[in-house]
Amino acid sequence: MLQLRSLAAVLSSSLCHRLASNNAHLDYSRYPSLQESDIEETLMRGSGPGGQAVNKTNNCVFLRHLPTGLTVKCHLHRLASKNRIEARKILLDKLDAHLNGEQSIAAQLKVFDQKKSSERKRRQGKLQEMKKMWQSREMSNVDGETEK
Amino acid sequence: MLKYLKRPLLTLRQSATRALSNSTKTTATTTATGGRLIEVNKALNGWEAKLKDAGVQDTDFNLKCIVSHVLKRKFNTVPDDFSQLKFNSAQLADFERFLEARCARMPLQHIIGEWDFMDITLKTAPTVFIPRPETEEFVRLVIDNYKRAEHVNMLEVGCGSGAMSLSMLHALPQVQATAIERSKAATALAWENAKLLGLQQRFEVHNHTMETDKYMPESLHDKRYDLIISNPPYVKTDEFQYLHPEVVVYENLNALDGGSDGLRVARLVFDLACVHLRPGGKLWLELGNEHPPLVKTIMHLQYEGRLKFVQSYQDQYKRERFVQLEKV
Numbered sequence: 278m279l280q281l282r283s284l285a286a287v288l289s290s291s292l293c294h295r296l297a298s299n300n301a302h303l304d305y306s307r308y309p310s311l312q313e314s315d316i317e318e319t320l321m322r323g324s325g326p327g328g329q330a331v332n333k334t335n336n337c338v339f340l341r342h343l344p345t346g347l348t349v350k351c352h353l354h355r356l357a358s359k360n361r362i363e364a365r366k367i368l369l370d371k372l373d374a375h376l377n378g379e380q381s382i383a384a385q386l387k388v389f390d391q392k393k394s395s396e397r398k399r400r401q402g403k404l405q406e407m408k409k410m411w412q413s414r415e416m417s418n419v420d421g422e423t424e425k
Numbered sequence: 426m427l428k429y430l431k432r433p434l435l436t437l438r439q440s441a442t443r444a445l446s447n448s449t450k451t452t453a454t455t456t457a458t459g460g461r462l463i464e465v466n467k468a469l470n471g472w473e474a475k476l477k478d479a480g481v482q483d484t485d486f487n488l489k490c491i492v493s494h495v496l497k498r499k500f501n502t503v504p505d506d507f508s509q510l511k512f513n514s515a516q517l518a519d520f521e522r523f524l525e526a527r528c529a530r531m532p533l534q535h536i537i538g539e540w541d542f543m544d545i546t547l548k549t550a551p552t553v554f555i556p557r558p559e560t561e562e563f564v565r566l567v568i569d570n571y572k573r574a575e576h577v578n579m580l581e582v583g584c585g586s587g588a589m590s591l592s593m594l595h596a597l598p599q600v601q602a603t604a605i606e607r608s609k610a611a612t613a614l615a616w617e618n619a620k621l622l623g624l625q626q627r628f629e630v631h632n633h634t635m636e637t638d639k640y641m642p643e644s645l646h647d648k649r650y651d652l653i654i655s656n657p658p659y660v661k662t663d664e665f666q667y668l669h670p671e672v673v674v675y676e677n678l679n680a681l682d683g684g685s686d687g688l689r690v691a692r693l694v695f696d697l698a699c700v701h702l703r704p705g706g707k708l709w710l711e712l713g714n715e716h717p718p719l720v721k722t723i724m725h726l727q728y729e730g731r732l733k734f735v736q737s738y739q740d741q742y743k744r745e746r747f748v749q750l751e752k753v
Contacts (some may be wrong), residue, residue, distance in 0.1 A: 320741060326714070327746075328557055328559050328659070328711070328714075329554075329660050329680070329681045329713075330668055330672065331672065332557070333482070333483075334490075337486075353501050355501075355540075355541055357741075358543065
């Protein structure tokens with residue numbers, strides 16, 4: 278149990294970092310927290326002696342969130358130890374989406390990105406329009422000068 | 426048993442070294458034939474079955490590690506399906522010779538030449554013991570206990586590649602580490618790793634073999650430490666028959682052989698700690714499955730008034746394997 282508690286500490290500190298570094302438009306108030314006691318973790322190691330006697334490199338980690346039944350599999354990193362932390366991050370995001378739907382951070386980010394891109398499109402359109410107007414004005418100016 | 430095992434395994438090892446050392450010749454000829462690219466998925470053809478036939482487990486992971494190493498890319502940036510990835514002919518030759526070596530059961534960590542341990546990456550070298558994942562859990566536990574300490578003067582007995590000491594130094598700036606190591610190759614590797622990680626200011630390593638009444642090198646004979654950590658050899662001699670080829674053929678058995686009960690070297694570390702720990706200082710050990718209760722008994726029977734059993738801990742696979750002792 279001890280090692281799980283320390284892992285949770287690692288996780289919450291990295292989460293705080295994310296909270297601080299991300300933009301202020303997101304509402305984190307509903308973002309769930311993960312209880313280690315709610316998680317069933319499966320580490321692939323197999324039976325038989327461990328430690329020095331074997332040199333296995335299994336990196337895959339499975340998590341099951343018992344209250345909701347959500348599962349996560351993670352083998353992104355070479356080390357199982359890193360995948361254990363990564364898997365908890367993924368589970369948290371999944372849990373957030375599961376509990377909060379439209380209000381989840383992922384959904385908020387999506388809306389935010391959409392807004393950003395439509396705003397960018399609008400600005401681009403406006404710029405284009407202004408350019409065109411300027412061009413036609415210049416043209417007419419030039420025309421006027423040649424007429425003189 | 427060991428002798429019986431050795432013959433076919435020896436040829437295994439020879440073929441692996443041959444596969445690895447073929448490099449210069451093959452790359453020279455293939456680079457000359459031009460820069461044709463081949464898709465990684467085509468190059469993989471048949472290798473998974475070959476690995477399985479050779480008894481290698483977890484083949485997907487092995488292949489991905491080797492592909493990312495050949496492409497000089499980080500493991501987590503390589504997609505699982507290798508789509509869009511291509512080898513040039515030199516890379517293809519490397520890829521095949523690495524897989525040939527892996528089929529000869531050379532440890533993945535030796536083929537890649539480096540491996541991760543906690544938050545640091547260490548170079549590996551032939552014959553030097555490869556740090557195990559359980560040891561990460563051990564180090565995490567020790568770090569947790571010394572996070573708030575002001576200054577820690579630490580000694581590691583048998584540091585191998587330097588994994589434990591260097592990850593402690595990396596995590597905790599208040600630690601100063603000294604290590605002793607009996608293997609010359611490992612001593613050199615640990616120092617190299619310290620320099621690569623920029624930790625050499627707070628680290629020293631001495632090539633020394635621990636013996637009764639000559640536990641430490643002459644220059645350190647009157648030193649006292651706040652903390653001693655060690656992952657001494659703890660595999661019992663009669664467990665050697667179960668070892669995998671990766672371990673038996675390619676790793677230095679000195680780093681594993683713990684005698685008939687697995688505690689032969691651990692006993693030397695107990696004696697060393699009696700002399701070189703300051704009163705109240707701690708000795709943390711990573712041992713085998715059945716050792717913690719045994720250590721508790723030994724402390725009661727033989728070290729009364731010198732060392733005290735504090736607590737034992739489980740590794741991440743729920744095996745009780747770590748102990749904390751205290752100098753009285």
